Amino acid sequence: MYTINEREDYFQYTITKVQALEGVEGIIQLGSGTIGYIDQYSDIDLMIATTEQVDIAKHLIKAELQRMGALYIKEGKFSDDVFLLIPFFENGLEMNISVLPITHLNVKSSLWKLIFDRNGEVQSKMLEENENFLQQDQPYIKKFDITFEFAYHLRKLRIEIRRGNLIFAMKMLEILRDFTLTIQVLNEQKKLHQFKAYHTLENDFIAQLMSSYPTTIDSPGIEQAAYRVTELFKSSVKKNAMFDYDERLFIIAEI
Numbered sequence: 001m002y003t004i005n006e007r008e009d010y011f012q013y014t015i016t017k018v019q020a021l022e023g024v025e026g027i028i029q030l031g032s033g034t035i036g037y038i039d040q041y042s043d044i045d046l047m048i049a050t051t052e053q054v055d056i057a058k059h060l061i062k063a064e065l066q067r068m069g070a071l072y073i074k075e076g077k078f079s080d081d082v083f084l085l086i087p088f089f090e091n092g093l094e095m096n097i098s099v100l101p102i103t104h105l106n107v108k109s110s111l112w113k114l115i116f117d118r119n120g121e122v123q124s125k126m127l128e129e130n131e132n133f134l135q136q137d138q139p140y141i142k143k144f145d146i147t148f149e150f151a152y153h154l155r156k157l158r159i160e161i162r163r164g165n166l167i168f169a170m171k172m173l174e175i176l177r178d179f180t181l182t183i184q185v186l187n188e189q190k191k192l193h194q195f196k197a198y199h200t201l202e203n204d205f206i207a208q209l210m211s212s213y214p215t216t217i218d219s220p221g222i223e224q225a226a227y228r229v230t231e232l233f234k235s236s237v238k239k240n241a242m243f244d245y246d247e248r249l250f251i252i253a254e255i
Contacts, residue, residue, distance in 0.1 A: 002091040004040055010068070010093055011044055017064045018048060019116045023057035025049045025102055026122025027115040034113040038197065043094040047112075049102045049122045058083045058099045065095075107133040109191050147245055150179045150233055154253040157226055161219050162255060169222050170214075176229050177212060183236040183243075184209075208232045 002010075011033075018024055026049040032038045033045065050057035065073055065087045076084035083099040102121055107129040117123045157172035184205050185195050199206070212229035214221035230250075237245050 001040065002089070002093045004037075006091060007037075007040075007042075007044065007093060010089070010095075013068065014044070014046070014065075014095070015115055017068070018046075018061055019118075021057065021060045021064065023051045023053055023060065024116075025051060025119065026117045028105075028122070028126060029113045029115050030109065031111055034111050043096060045096045046098070046115075047105070048097060048099045049105055049125075050099060052101055054081050054083065054099060054101050058085070061085060061097065061099060065097075105129060111191075146179055146183065146243055147237055147249055150176060150230075150237075151249040151253045153179075154226060154230060154250070155255065157222070158253065158255040161222060164219075166217065166219070166222065170217070173214070173222060173226055173229070176226065176233065177209065180209065180212075180229055180233040180236060183233065183240055186242065187236060187239050205232075205236070 015027060019027060028047040028049070030045040030047055032042050048057070048061065062073055062075070062085055065085065068087075069089060070087035071090055072088045074084075074086040074088075076086070078084065078098075081101055081104055085095075085097040085099065087095050087097070102125055105122070105125045107126065110133075112126070112130075114123055114126060153172050153175045157169050157176070160166070160169040160172065181198065184201055188201060190197075190200075209229070209232060212225050212232060214225040234245075237243055
């Protein structure tokens with residue numbers, strides 16, 4: 001496993017090499033690294049702004065990562081103009097690098113820091129996007145009727161238990177737990193986007209959520225686990241004015 005110093009060396013070396021590439025207009029660091037990283041296991045997250053020829057810039061960045069000694073580079077593509085590179089290095093270090101034109105820059109979290117800006121255009125765009133972000137209150141969740149979705153998936157869980165399809169029922173149970181986590185993250189006023197620090201949530205909530213895992217993988221065990229997570233969901237969602245709560249919704253879950 002890489003050390004903290006090794007991670008910083010890779011970070012600085014990457015910035016130096018990437019900012020010198022043709023077509024690269026700016027580099028933004030994302031995630032916990034902007035405030036000092038969570039721990040020694042944290043990876044490096046970067047968003048690289050380019051000219052309109054983003055595919056050419058992506059190839060140049062990939063080639064530079066290979067010269068840096070990346071053992072494997074996973075390529076992804078979110079759209080015609082937004083690419084993802086995930087290089088892995090021999091010491092275990094992982095990077096997540098999105099490559100996109102300036103016009104596609106966005107802000108989905110308060111954890112970002114401008115590292116390099118060739119002509120000032122990147123800073124201007126990021127500040128504009130950040131202002132838009134700050135004016136929104138968890139916009140990606142507002143149109144989501146989480147109480148209905150919870151009750152609906154609880155219904156599906158109970159149907160599959162009756163069918164003897166316990167694998168599907170367990171899948172529904174995980175979805176119920178995920179809905180409950182979402183509510184708690186919002187209740188504690190944490191930014192939902194890519195939130196992973198579940199261990200920082202309130203201890204009492206963590207204890208109750210952990211108790212919602214089935215003690216036995218059979219119909220009674222899954223039913224009891226579903227009951228516990230449902231009670232936790234109800235108590236959590238009632239604390240959040242963002243969502244409507246209607247006890248009648250849970251009638252549809254009765255099988």
